[in-house]
Amino acid sequence: MGNPSGPPPDPDDAERWRRERDTEPIPRARPDGPEDASPYPGAPSYPDGPPYPDGAGYDDESRSGRSWERDPEAEYRPPEISEEELAGLRVDASGMPLGPRRVLPLEDEPTALVARYLFPTERYRGEWKRHKVYLATPILIGLAATFVLGYLSGFLAGQQIAGLTTVAVLIWLGVMGYVAWKVADWFFDRFILTNKRVMVVNGIITRRVAMMPLARVTDMKYEQSPLGRTLNYGTFVLESAGQDQALREVKYLPNPNELYLRVVEEMYEPQAVEARLGKEADEAKADDGA
Template sequence: MTATVAPPRTPGTYLVGKYLLPAERVVIVQRRHYAAMATPLAVFFGGFAAALFLDIALPTSAAGARDLIWLAWSGTCFYLAWALLDWWFYRFVITNKRVMLVHGIILRQVDMMPMGKVTDMRYERSVPGRLLGYGAFIMESAGKDQALSRVPFISQPDWLYREICAMLFTPDLIAVAPADEDDGSGAGPGAYRVSWAGFGPEDEDPDAEAR
């Protein structure tokens, strides 16, 4: 009896490719919009401003209090670093079979919803989201317990919404949607953003050259 040896994976697909089925192919993969870092950055810089103000306001004899203040602010540095790593490893993945969220640093988690189980989908764009180019997807399925229901900070939501709708209603076709001015792609109106034909565990990552 011969053991089956899995073929080596192409570098660049390790975060996504190892969760794919043999006949499954990735169509879209994204990180969260950079606006997801707004709260950690606000805590970091706000804490620095507060620590600097207290450092100046305290009398020269309060050296111990100053040390405690800057020690407390150093905690925001670790918080920012952790949030940045979490943003880096986070992936929103659309394959020809399911929708996935791959996230977590120490405890790696994969939330997924089969594409055929998506019964309703909408996305929201707040005023900051419309200005900065991000939105939130809300997905519903036939099941009551959903591991993946709300996906915030989606980049290029208008384009991505059209892509997912095309996959739901015309699954045999790969949509290529024109980029809008507010998509955040930088391509400009009338231009076409690349719609991936997909890649599997053995294929070249289309995003590898950009990195």
């Protein structure tokens, strides 16, 4: 057999030389020199292990890839978690989270204005007045009327027109009466949440009570305008399975995100609410006893 790496020894036997060159096995012997020694430039280095008796090029451990893995004990570093992140993961014996609240504490008792509309077996969850931006329009009207009619009254008094001055004062009193009415209406207007329903109670002389059972609420959302996001108020929209809805849209509710979470929790996780309230009651009794 001729040297396959040199020129063909005989031009007439080129076909046999090509076959020998193409079928010559690739040597698998590892060099005995230093680790970076290689039979030719760019040759790959082989993992430590026994020779390749099965002709596969790797032993069983190398073939599975385990010899190439990093030592997990030497390389692994536990992630760093701050105390604030851990606070949201800690739970007590009952499974309730010990982290910061996403909703404000519930009120203990309803006001006398609301208590009359609750029946004995339902549990009171809270009541809210509308946001003070509700009073922006009547207050602006009152301020504008005060400046305009005050200037007009002084001008008419200087002109010695007593009749028109009296009319201007009466108009101003009427505007102030309207402003006082709107402020009183805001004070008596309440959004109420219990474990069974949501209600809106409003009106001064004629009282109106609109309510919707939580079991019939099929969809609930709140909307915030740019001004609402700035001043933290929104409009609640409740959809019911029935056709006629006594309560569908409630405007100017404060803290809409907190209120939304509270209503949704009451709808879908009433047991969690009861557990939290029971835990808070026990803590309050323990504090009183101490």
